[in-house]
Amino acid sequence: MAEQDNVVEPVAAVVIMAAGAGTRMKSDTAKVLHKVAGRSMISLAVDTADALAPEHLVVVVGHQREQVSAHLAEIAPHARLAVQEQLLGTGDAVRSGLAVLPGISGEVVVTSGDVPLLAGESLQALVAEHRAAGNAVTVLTAEVPDPTGYGRIVRDSEGVQRIVEERDADPATKAIAEINSGIYVFDAEVLTAGIASLSSANAQGELYLTDVVAFARSNGRTVGAWLLDDHLQTEGVNDRVQLAERNAELNRRILRKWMLAGVTVIDPATTWVHAGVDLAQDVTLLPGTSLEGATSVESGAVIGPDTTLIDVEVGAGAHVTRTHAELANIGAGATVGPFSYLRPGTELGDSGKIGAFVETKKAIIGAGAKVPHLTYCGDAVIGEGANIGAGTIFANYDGVTKSTTHVGAQSFVGSDSVLVAPVDIADGAYVAAGSTITGPVGPGELAVARGQQRNIAGWVARKRAGTKTEAAANAALAARAAEERAQ
Numbered sequence: 508m509a510e511q512d513n514v515v516e517p518v519a520a521v522v523i524m525a526a527g528a529g530t531r532m533k534s535d536t537a538k539v540l541h542k543v544a545g546r547s548m549i550s551l552a553v554d555t556a557d558a559l560a561p562e563h564l565v566v567v568v569g570h571q572r573e574q575v576s577a578h579l580a581e582i583a584p585h586a587r588l589a590v591q592e593q594l595l596g597t598g599d600a601v602r603s604g605l606a607v608l609p610g611i612s613g614e615v616v617v618t619s620g621d622v623p624l625l626a627g628e629s630l631q632a633l634v635a636e637h638r639a640a641g642n643a644v645t646v647l648t649a650e651v652p653d654p655t656g657y658g659r660i661v662r663d664s665e666g667v668q669r670i671v672e673e674r675d676a677d678p679a680t681k682a683i684a685e686i687n688s689g690i691y692v693f694d695a696e697v698l699t700a701g702i703a704s705l706s707s708a709n710a711q712g713e714l715y716l717t718d719v720v721a722f723a724r725s726n727g728r729t730v731g732a733w734l735l736d737d738h739l740q741t742e743g744v745n746d747r748v749q750l751a752e753r754n755a756e757l758n759r760r761i762l763r764k765w766m767l768a769g770v771t772v773i774d775p776a777t778t779w780v781h782a783g784v785d786l787a788q789d790v791t792l793l794p795g796t797s798l799e800g801a802t803s804v805e806s807g808a809v810i811g812p813d814t815t816l817i818d819v820e821v822g823a824g825a826h827v828t829r830t831h832a833e834l835a836n837i838g839a840g841a842t843v844g845p846f847s848y849l850r851p852g853t854e855l856g857d858s859g860k861i862g863a864f865v866e867t868k869k870a871i872i873g874a875g876a877k878v879p880h881l882t883y884c885g886d887a888v889i890g891e892g893a894n895i896g897a898g899t900i901f902a903n904y905d906g907v908t909k910s911t912t913h914v915g916a917q918s919f920v921g922s923d924s925v926l927v928a929p930v931d932i933a934d935g936a937y938v939a940a941g942s943t944i945t946g947p948v949g950p951g952e953l954a955v956a957r958g959q960q961r962n963i964a965g966w967v968a969r970k971r972a973g974t975k976t977e978a979a980a981n982a983a984l985a986a987r988a989a990e991e992r993a994q
Contacts, residue, residue, distance in 0.1 A: 517560035518634060519613030519695060522604035523552050525620030526569025526591040531746040537571035539620040540578055541750055544757045545781030545799050548744060549575065549620045553583045558627025559616060559634060565604045566620070567591050596713025597689070598705045605702060611695045614638075617716065618690045621743045623753050624760075625690070629740055636733040637692040643728035644697060644720055646670070647690040649738035657686035658717055660732060667730040670717035675709055685734065687717060688741035697723050757782070765790075778811075787823075805839065814844070822857065835867075838874065856891070870901075873916065885909075886928060890916030896940060898923040915950070 529538025539549040549566070556564055564583070568575045569591040579586050591603040601617055608615075614637065616630065629647070637645035646667055648660050658670045659680050670687045671680045693701075701719030709715060720730050735741060744750050761782060762775045769788035772778050777794045780786070785803040792798070793811030800818040804810060807824040819832045822839030832849035838857035843849065847861050852869035855861055859872050862879035870884045873891035878884050882895055886903040889895065893914050902925050903909050910928035914920060918932055921940030932938065933950040942956040967980050 517562055518616055518692075519561070519611055520563040520565060520608055521556040521559055521561040521616045521618065522589075522601055523549070523556060523564070523566045523586075523618055523620050524597065524600045524604075524689075525549055525552070525575060526567050526572075526594060526600050526603075527621070528570040528594060529621075529745070532750075533747070537574045538744070540574055541744070543623040543744075543750070543753050544761060545783060546623075547578060547582070548623045549578065550582045551623045551782070552618065552620045552625070553579075553586060555625050555627045555630060556616070556618060559630055561616070562613075563587060563608055563611070565589050565607055567600045567604045569594055569600075595707070596711065597716035598702060598714030598718065601698070601716050602702045602705075602714070605699060611699070613695055615693045615695045615698050616691070617693065619743060621745075622688070622690070622741065623744065624740045624742065624757055626740060629735055629737075630690075633690070633733050634692055636731065640731045641729065642666075642692070642731040643694045643723045644730045645692045646720070646730070646732045647688040647735055647741065648685050648732045649688060649735045649741045650684045651686055651738045651741075654681075654684055654686045658689075659683040660685040660687055662732070665724075665729070667720060667732050668724060669721045672709070672711075672715060672717065674711060685732075686741070688735070689716075689743075690741070691716070693719070694728075697726075697728055700726075773811075819849075850885075886911045887914065888912070889914045890918065890934060892917040893919070895920045896922035896924065900925045902927045 525539045527538060532538050540547045543551065564586045566579060566586050567589045572590060576588055587607050589604045589607045591600050614634065616634065633645060633647050656673050658672045659676055660683065661668045661671055661680065698719060701722040704722050705714040705718055707714055723730050739756055744753055758779055761780050762772050762778060765780065765786050766772055770786045771791040773792065774794040778792050779797040781799045783801045784798045787804060787806040789806045790804045791809045795813035796811035797815045802816045802819045804821040805823040808821045809826045813829045814827055815831045817833040820836045821827060822837060822841065824839055825837050825841045827837060828844035830844040830847045830849065834851035835849040835853035837843055837855045838859055840858040841855045841860065843861045846864050848866040849861065850868035853867040854871045856872055856874035856876060858875045860877040860879060861867060864880060865878050865882045865884065868885040870887045872878060872889045873893065875891055876889045876893045878895045880897045882899045884901050886909050887901050888911060893916060899920055901912050912926045912928045913931045915932055915934035915936060917934060918936045920938040921942065923941045924938050925943045927943065927945045930944055930947065932948040935951050936948045937953040938944055938948065939953060939955040942954060944954055944956055948954040967977050971977050
């Protein structure tokens, strides 16, 4: 179908049906709270509905309503809740939604909370068709490869004659490929009257919203359909298999969008990008990369392979390799990894480095500073250009409270040191390797805090007699004596 112009005038209301039991999900979590591309399906449905700028947004809840209501309070406080006390079908769900919209007039759009691929542009086009045709009801339809389980669209010369549910369809009707998506635009007056006329005399004993179509036709009103070329937008989620399929399809679409915008994705099959992620031109994503939440990556950065970033900001030209990071900031030109773990509160300055087998937490690491390898860096402020040697431990926790360590600009901490917080190491200071620092180190000072070495001669011969160690020591002593005689 040709694209329609975006809707300018808002609709009166959008009713999102989200009351179903979702028993095939086999989950303690409400079906519409399961996530696709990092977003709950109901949040995706709300965003799609908001594309119509409705005067009223109503979400019909029922099964596990406490979970859904609490989630909506966080992500869509503008939504009004309607409760479907008994799950008596789609007609009853919409009747529950209309109950919180007394005296509604204008256009009412009905959609579902479990159709995660549906685009706001498609709803806009549906409403535009509804208005252009002057319909009382307009149904969003699609032609699918296998229509089994869907209601079929039965047309005649005047438009949509009726919608027949699978269980009520004869063989000829089941052969129809055009299906009802369950998404509609109604004239509010027709919808209200049609809902009031519904009967449960059908195979399911339920109130079918589709019967409003026949009601409208019987009253001489026009019912139309807008056929959506992209049938995947109409497909819902009823079990974990379909959830995985919708995740994969939405991820494919997200990756395609970013690749067309100038992002290189080496292996789309192993790359996952959530709907809330923002990527700049010339970003490169290597295999095994997962970008989640509100992660953003600036131009020229290379992410991966085998990297997960959750709500992370990555600066231009940074390289992040085999890393897990959450709620962290990585500066422009910085390098991270491999095998690094950046916990919340980590801030790595421009051109800084967090290297192999390093864990950071609430660590502010200045521009050009390096934490190269085998270090735990928690509750730390590290100045510009500082270098933290391998095996350094920022001992930030005394069993009761956590304290901060400050390491000054251009300072150097030797390998295998322990910095016992709270402690301050000034600008331009040195800490000798193997030191345990418990007090302040002044500017330009060298701190040495380790026991004096003492060698005990003959200890192996006395304490490890008859072992391979003694044999090796005796051989070395004999070789040394021979060398001394030769000299």
